[in-house]
Amino acid sequence: MSTVAVKKTAARTAQGRADKRRHILEAAVEVFANAGFHRSRVSDVARAANVADGTIYLYFKSKDEILLSIFEEAMAEMIEAVEVKLAPLDDPFEKLRTFTAFHMTRVERHRSVAKVLQVELRLSHTFMREYKPTKLKEYLDIVGRIVEEGQARGLMRLEANPTIVRRALFGALDEIAMQWILTPAARYGLLESANQIADIFASGLRSGSAEASANP
Numbered sequence: 635m636s637t638v639a640v641k642k643t644a645a646r647t648a649q650g651r652a653d654k655r656r657h658i659l660e661a662a663v664e665v666f667a668n669a670g671f672h673r674s675r676v677s678d679v680a681r682a683a684n685v686a687d688g689t690i691y692l693y694f695k696s697k698d699e700i701l702l703s704i705f706e707e708a709m710a711e712m713i714e715a716v717e718v719k720l721a722p723l724d725d726p727f728e729k730l731r732t733f734t735a736f737h738m739t740r741v742e743r744h745r746s747v748a749k750v751l752q753v754e755l756r757l758s759h760t761f762m763r764e765y766k767p768t769k770l771k772e773y774l775d776i777v778g779r780i781v782e783e784g785q786a787r788g789l790m791r792l793e794a795n796p797t798i799v800r801r802a803l804f805g806a807l808d809e810i811a812m813q814w815i816l817t818p819a820a821r822y823g824l825l826e827s828a829n830q831i832a833d834i835f836a837s838g839l840r841s842g843s844a845e846a847s848a849n850p
Contacts, residue, residue: 658689658694661682667750712773716732774801781800789840814827
């Protein structure tokens with residue numbers, strides 16, 4: 635077999651494994667969202683993915699690793715997608731509004747994933763005690779960079795601590811999203827909530843000079 639043929643075969647094998655792994659994770663999302671993480675078994679995931687139980691362990695060491703992998707991949711996708719949306723924007727306040735709208739739209743469109751990440755993930759002792767959520771920090775850092783940019787341009791108050799702002803903003807989004815997930819008859823829409831949260835934070839962050847230029 636030629637070197638080119640070997641490389642093509644290896645590429646197909648790697649792609650096949652990647653596809654199988656993603657298929658298992660997609661099945662696990664639905665299982666964890668519907669039955670709950672602690673009540674679910676690896677065999678339930680295997681059944682939903684239509685694979686043998688042993689196949690799961692070729693890709694994941696444990697049920698906890700499946701859950702953490704769902705988190706890692708979902709966060710990586712969100713980071714990439716929101717960066718694309720923010721790239722063409724110039725105004726830091728527009729970026730802040732776009733970020734909040736993106737987050738809530740993602741929750742609404744991927745409710746099962748959101749439920750796993752916001753409800754079931756918190757029930758994992760491995761995640762809460764041992765895991766270092768670097769992808770979450772990377773996601774929150776996007777907000778921190780927006781604030782730092784706004785401050786550098788004299789648009790946002792210098793006394794606002796970017797670390798506190800990013801955590802407070804995410805906390806607000808997380809709380810509204812959590813209630814929406816747990817309360818089917820929620821009285822508010824997620825995009826409406828995103829806009830209001832963005833307005834509240836923009837009002838608190840806007841510098842005196844920015845207010846003067848906005849209201850000559």
